[in-house]
Amino acid sequence: MTIPNDYLERVYAGVLGKLIGVYLGRPFEQWTHQRIMRELGPIEYYVNEQLNEPLVVTDDDVAGTFTFVRALEDYGITADLSAEDIGKAWLNYIVEEKSILWWGGNGNSTEHTAWLNLKNGIPAPHSGSMATNGSTVAEQIGAQIFVDGWALVSPCQPQLAAQLAQKAGSVSHDGESVYAAMLWAAMEAEAFRSADINHLIDTGLSVIPKDSLIAKLIAEIRDWRKTDDDWMVTRQRIEDQYGYAQYPGNCHVVPNHALMIMSVLYAPDDFQRAQMIVNTSGWDTDCNAGNVGCLMGIMLGLEGIDAGPDWRGPIADRLLISSADGGNSINDAVRMAYYLANLGLTLAGHAPLSAPKAGAQFHFSLPGSTQGFRSQDGQIRLSVTNIATEHGRALAARFEALGPGQVAAVTTPVFSPREVLQMKVYDLMATPLIYPGQDLEAAVAADVSNIGALSVTLRLRVYDEYDNLRTLDSAPVALQPGDSSVLRWTIPDLRGQPIAEIGVAFTASGKRADGCIVIDHVRWSGAPQLTLQRPEEEGTFWRMAWVNGVSFFSKRFPPSFRISQDRGDGIIIHGTRQWTDYTVESDVMLHLGTAGGLAARVQGLRRYYALRLVRKGRLQIIKVRDDVTTILAEAAFPVELEVTVSMKLMVLGTRILGEADGTAIEACDDGDQAFLDGGIGLVISDGAISTPSITIGAAETMIADVDTAKETSDVLR
Known part of the structure; x- marks a missing residue:
């Protein structure tokens, strides 16, 4: 099987597109178009701050997409993976009433209903079939929203992507819902080698029944696109003929699929415009925008995402997956891209990718990647960007007017952020990634053009009894301009409190420093050495760990x-x-x-x-x-x-x-x-x-x- 030369980078763009769409659409999920226009106007960029919500949140679209594909790892990386095996992965990774799904009740939430069937011994695909659950429950949107992972491991193989999507979708859904998932997965798989949106749609149509409702509505939307210059006119046609009023249940697949097809037809080569259309159209905005974002990311690559506003900066690759495997929960788009690409390579009979920089957890090897590293809040002017160096890509922390006593720091989350307390609907099941007794390491360098010397440390941010973050730093290392060093620190005992963030901090050794610190990689290793118990200073997060x-x-x-x-x-x-x-x-x-x-x-x-x-x-x-x-x-x-x-x-x-x-x-x-x-x-x-x-x-x-x-x-x- 031929793998595209830029496969890894396209997977990364697909993951980013999914995240951007979900996080963009999440704050106004299930709003009507009319309410969106009245209260927000056209959705040109993130609006979470307007609605007083965090940007990066737990969401079923993200958690399910990047959890259910792990059935390949657990039950065999093969095209013959069965629906029953994917159902077993549901039972292993989904914590009842706590993770991944909308727990809306038996017969209300399709996924909750299917999970109960699995729990009660009804294997997939019977767990999601119309015969078991009825057509209303079976044809809601869920099969489609979780589909992207199967396409990302099937580059240039639309039939394979559709086959895996059909098996995965049938765990919880049936009928038109599964057809929609199969079509979209095939489109995404074909997008690795084609940017012709009509060809992609035709490819998707080739894997579903010609007499299906999904095929019929696509034909109609294509006809409307030929006569309607304004997408708003087509959107109104969709609402009139395929809107929520026409279908039972709380979130039917048909109206939302129609909006997705409309969006890519009106913006076939413009990531930002496609996001604007699909989000401004309303209804299940995070689901629709996530699927559209993944497709457009694969099709247009990182350049297509970066052609518009700064979608990537506020997210900084951050990705939250609530599941029973808590060490997979605090994740990032780079780590996920390598994971999915290696599944895809293995599935295609190719050798997996070598781990960058000897297996460092944070290596910044993909263009523009920051892997969650951001400037800590403070008054220091500090920017964080990805740069190319003679040794590969790295993270650059640029600063100005750093004086003695002023500390600049860049950190990344390794456990649940404090914002989790503000997140609605979906809990975050997570455990920390790093622990006392393990060895933390960062390779850093002071740019040769820096003005002034620096004192550099490794930094931990640890939860305290008030669920605030207290700071611990390693012994400092002095760096003159042009110097480099590998900082090392064995994590000390923390009295049972979890580590929330890790990173690098620095201050001026003289009167003032200007310039740049380059971080090549950050890694930790070794077995943990710790005693877990209720801390003297209790708080909330030690139990949430x-x-x-x-x-x-x-x-x-x-x-x-x-x-x-x-x-x-x-x-x-x-x-x-x-x-x-x-x-x-x-x-x-x-x-x-x-x-x-x-x-x-x-x-x-x-x-x-x-x-x-x-x-x-x-x-x-x-x-x-x-x-x-x-x-x-x-x-x-x-x-x-x-x-x-x-x-x-x-x-x-x-x-x-x-x-x-x-x-x-x-x-x-x-x-x-x-x-x-x-x-x-x-x-x-x-x-x-x-x-x-x-x-x-x-x-x-x-x-x-x-x-x-x-x-x-x-x-x-």
């Missing part, structure tokens, strides 16, 4: 962590997929339930290893994968309620070692479906469990202790 997959996560009981699950299995999760080999230990108390304990290498709600106490008198190491729980090792163990048990769980390569009050067991998982990475968790089945603290440390330190415990257990037996 856990993905909450249980019925009740207590705020009031004395133990730091007391969780309860009404039915079935529950888990709270902390950490990221960067974690590989480590030990987790805790003194736990089972208050009620069939089983409970510690989890490791957690990759969502239904993918992890666990060491658990079983009420029937067993200690087990288990593997949970989808709806299958496999006992990997077990031993007899006296389990009593309201008794503290000291538990340790270690993962090291293929070895999984567990110990509870001196009883040790070990398992090995070296199969193709082994979990190689992931965070930690506290698990409970049908009851409640608590612990005052949870400690994460290096794996090797536990081996000798567990081996000794195993020998003792063998002797006693």
